[in-house]
Amino acid sequence: MKSWFLKNSIQGRHFQLRDVPSPEPKSDEILIQVQAAALNRGEFLNKTVSADETDYQACGIECAGVVIKVGENVKQLRLGDRVMGRSRAAFSEKAILLAGNALLLPSGLSWETAACASITYQTAFDMLWPGGSLQKNEWLLIAGISSGVGLAALQLGKLIGARVIGTSRSLQKLQLLKKHDLDYGLILPGESLAAQVLEITNGKGVDLIINNIGASIFAECVRMLAYKGRLATVGSVDGEKNAQFDSSLQHTKRLKFFGVSSKMRGKNETFELVNKFKMDVLPAIANGKIKPIIDEIYKFDELPKAVDRMVSNLHFGKIIIKI
Ligand SMILES: NC(=O)c1ccc[n+]([C@@H]2O[C@H](COP(=O)([O-])OP(=O)(O)OC[C@H]3O[C@@H](n4cnc5c(N)ncnc54)[C@H](OP(=O)(O)O)[C@@H]3O)[C@@H](O)[C@H]2O)c1
Structure with missing residues (x-):
């Protein structure tokens, strides 16, 4: 499958679109066929302050798609379910989510909107x-x-x-x-x-x-x-x-x-928040009271262009990559 990799350095951001094997979900994870993914500023913040260089890493932390594989301990989701949420390597054709982070899409929600309705x-x-x-x-x-x-x-x-x-x-x-x-x-x-x-x-x-x-x-x-x-x-x-x-x-x-940061938070703490969010906010997204604002939708191969828009602060609303 195709997957975007990112390296942050003092000189800026470097992207590679690589061919990699499809990932395997662990016992509490699901694998989805990604339909759309959203950009979040945190992972594109340039390392000019610390001068640290990262190695190339698969990127993207939020997406929506169809469940195509489930880990053996996942009981609440099935093949074919339409889900959205925090994920690993979201700018890929397939991505892994912890089942506890996945939310079922409210009916009528587009893939693009669902991709940016979580984080x-x-x-x-x-x-x-x-x-x-x-x-x-x-x-x-x-x-x-x-x-x-x-x-x-x-x-x-x-x-x-x-x-x-x-x-x-x-x-x-x-x-x-x-x-x-x-x-x-x-x-x-x-x-x-x-x-x-x-x-x-x-x-x-x-x-x-x-x-x-x-x-x-x-x-x-x-x-x-x-x-x-x-x-x-x-x-x-x-x-x-x-x-x-x-x-x-x-x-x-x-x-x-x-x-507020997810860096040191454990899985169970995150799942607790996701569950509260499901009860208190998801209904308002489902009934259209809350409508995520979409700035632009880019094609899969246009990720670097989409990131340029974000780091230039030209956007108003979420930037989406349609996979
Ligand atoms: N995305 C998340 O879910 C998430 C989660 C946890 C933490 N965070 C953190 O929250 C912050 C916002 O993330 P985001 O994804 O929402 O960002 P974003 O959509 O890229 O928006 C950042 C906005 O900050 C303003 N800005 C940029 N540089 C600035 C500067 N030097 N001084 C003052 N204002 C500046 C710009 O607004 P104007 O052009 O209108 O001034 C820009 O549109 C980031 O630090 C991120 O790491 C984000």
Whole structure:
């Protein structure tokens, strides 16, 4: 089968489309014939900061397709099932998923939509529900709102009934976001973010912040949180790892900081999140209340072009590879 391999280096990203043997699912895994896969920023972040080089590795972490083989301990899925979810080597003709990460496609959902309805939404869910305990009418600020995770957080925040402020470096993207129920859009960098947020919220500050950007805005986030505010760090596109902030604000405002990443999380913890997501969010995707926003759909052999679009920040919504 054909499979894309990626090497990240200081010079940039190098891709190879290789012919490799079809993988064999382990006892708790399934093998699917991939129909569509989605791009996620994390795996394309360039290694210019650490200067580490990786070897070529099969790439792609999210896709949708038809089950063609199941491991001997998999009871909940059968051959022919249409599934979506976190996977290994998703930019391939066939890919492996842990059965516990696979969700059955709601009827009527296209392959392209299904391919991008898992990781960003589960990440946003993790921050808004279990991590951030966001409540109706609370203020949610999403830094880097035009990102895949940011758009998913906007839609889920609105599903809860929160009021949402978003930041972007692009006025054009903020204007597009007005059509997606964004309450306030702020340009970053621009005037003091905290001052603008305090004005919008009548001096209260925001209850929950989703920081997609990184350490460069951490201190500003601490300044604009309300009493008992929560701050979720989901990633870093700014390349900054260190932040200096006024810790007395954390103390007096009783702030909570937490991170969201799948790197150290065990299988069972992930399955628990996927199950909660299935109950709390999947019905809204099935009935069309939540509609993943698709930016562009590329052909299988166009992966490098698709990645260029993402790393140039030209996209608005998810970039899909049709296999
Ligand atoms: N994808 C996931 O499910 C997932 C899961 C866990 C963690 N993460 C992390 O979350 C972050 C977002 O991932 P994604 O896949 O959603 O990203 P994405 O769709 O590629 O969006 C990233 C956005 O960040 C903004 N941006 C880029 N460089 C920036 C900079 N130097 N300063 C300020 N803003 C910048 C751009 O928005 P504007 O052009 O509008 O400014 C860009 O569209 C990444 O750090 C990723 O590793 C993602």
